[in-house]
Amino acid sequence: MSTVVADRITRIGAGFACWIAALVLYVVAVRTRPGRELDARWFGTLRDELAGRSWIPDGAGLARNQLVLLVIGLGVVCATCLVNRFRPRTTIVSLCVGIGPGFAAAVLKGLLTRPATGWELTAHNSFPSGTVAGFAGMAAALTYVARTRLQYVIACAAWGTTGLVSLIVIRAHWHRPSDVAGSVLIAVGALAVASGISSLQQRAIAGVPPARAMSPRPSPQPTARR
Numbered sequence: 001m002s003t004v005v006a007d008r009i010t011r012i013g014a015g016f017a018c019w020i021a022a023l024v025l026y027v028v029a030v031r032t033r034p035g036r037e038l039d040a041r042w043f044g045t046l047r048d049e050l051a052g053r054s055w056i057p058d059g060a061g062l063a064r065n066q067l068v069l070l071v072i073g074l075g076v077v078c079a080t081c082l083v084n085r086f087r088p089r090t091t092i093v094s095l096c097v098g099i100g101p102g103f104a105a106a107v108l109k110g111l112l113t114r115p116a117t118g119w120e121l122t123a124h125n126s127f128p129s130g131t132v133a134g135f136a137g138m139a140a141a142l143t144y145v146a147r148t149r150l151q152y153v154i155a156c157a158a159w160g161t162t163g164l165v166s167l168i169v170i171r172a173h174w175h176r177p178s179d180v181a182g183s184v185l186i187a188v189g190a191l192a193v194a195s196g197i198s199s200l201q202q203r204a205i206a207g208v209p210p211a212r213a214m215s216p217r218p219s220p221q222p223t224a225r226r
Contacts, residue, residue, distance in 0.1 A: 011196030018189030022182045026127050029178035030114050039178045043170065050171040059172025062165065066131060073138035073158065074098055080145045080154075090145075090198060097194045098141030101187040105133035128182035129175040135162040136187035144194055 028035040050056055077098050081091040105128045114125035139158035146152045166180040 008196045011192050013196075015189040015192030015194075015196065018185045018192060022128065022185040022189070025178055025182050025185070026112060029176075030112070030125070030127050035178075039176050042177045046167075046170050046177060047173065050167055053167075053171075056164070056167050056171055059168055059174060062131070062168050062172070066134070066165075069161075070102075070134050070138060073135075073142070076154065077138070077141045077145060080142065080151055084145065084147050084151075086145065093194050093198055094141045094145045097144050097187075097190050098137045100190050101137035101140070101183065102130055102134035104186055105130040105183055126175050127179045128186060129166075129169055129179040130183075131169055132162065132166050132175070132180050133183035133186055135165045136184050137190065140187045140191035144191055 029039045030036065074095070077094055078091065081094060086094075108128060109125060109130060112125050112127055114127070135158070139155060139162050142151070142155040142158045146155045162184070166184075169175040170177065170180065
């Protein structure tokens with residue numbers, strides 16, 4: 001097995017491992033009483049810690065601006081693909097990485113259930129967080145298309161924004177910590193699977209065939225004197 005194939009299999013396996021971890025997190029933190037109690041304890045602790053933090057915006061501002069921010073992120077992903085002169089296939093994959101986690105979170109939230117316990121103030125299912133999944137998906141897409149130092153800085157800023165959004169939704173009582181963690185796992189899994197399926201040879205274009213773009217030029221051979 002070549003190194004390239006092994007690397008691709010490892011990345012795809014890591015992506016599926018993230019998705020399985022999200023499923024296990026749901027089973028433990030939502031379907032079991034000890035997990036719900038632990039999640040509720042962390043939820044209360046984080047809310048109390050974040051309540052007095054003036055640097056964390058309120059949930060109302062996020063609710064008003066999250067769609068605009070996600071559209072801007074999608075535009076940055078498309079612009080990065082144009083700057084890097086990616087093939088249309090790679091652009092489509094990057095958009096799937098950006099949009100897919102949010103769509104998956106919306107579907108899962110409707111399908112998954114939360115047992116009624118009688119002791120929880122909020123008994124409806126909130127796993128996973130669609131808001132966090134949307135921002136994490138955009139951060140994953142920006143990481144997927146990044147090739148220059150500036151693009152990696154933008155991707156890091158997007159992950160930092162995802163972290164801030166996670167704190168906002170917990171402080172605003174929108175989501176529990178397990179909801180946030182599950183959303184991030186879904187996005188990271190999408191990034192790992194996409195990077196494993198699309199090898200570097202498939203991404204690089206600039207008018208050069210992939211095999212030639214990735215392989216060094218052969219060194220000139222000395223000619224024997226007669």
